[in-house]
Amino acid sequence: MTQTTETAFDAALKRYGDGEAVETLIPEFKHICDSAPKNSPAWTCLSWLYLLAEKPNAAFKAAQKAVKLHAEDPQARVNLAIAMLETDRKGVRQHIDVAQQVSSAVPELRQELQKNFEDGMNRRPDWPALKRVRSWLFED
Secondary structure (H helix, E strand, O other): OOHHHHHHHHHHHHHHHOOOOHHHHHHHHHHHHHHOOOOHHHHHHHHHHHHHOOOHHHHHHHHHHHHHHOOOOHHHHHHHHHHHHHOOOOOHHHHHHHHHHHHHHOHHHHHHHHHHHHHHHHHOOOOHHHHHHHHHHHOO
């Protein structure tokens, strides 16, 4: 990732954190992904934005790329699982299992996932697939 792309990525993440509308951020993250196609975090963020915008097919494609680039990223796996649920695809369990294994081994990643689930519920309160995946990962 070039310095310009990295700066754009950091700026776009800050804008997201500041509460900017998802619809205005999707083109920004799409541009970042096009500029740095091997940037797994950018694909993960783009898939999350698509999920928040209720565009599960686009989210599925972006999450697939993120997982292909970084198979152990639990957030990419969570995004892919949510997109698969929302598009009635099979194979969700394997992604949940990987996310569970990695997040159990690394407490910081587990905390990050929990924070992202909270963010998702705040931004899209009635989100059945997110609630379902969260219950699989965090409720015994």
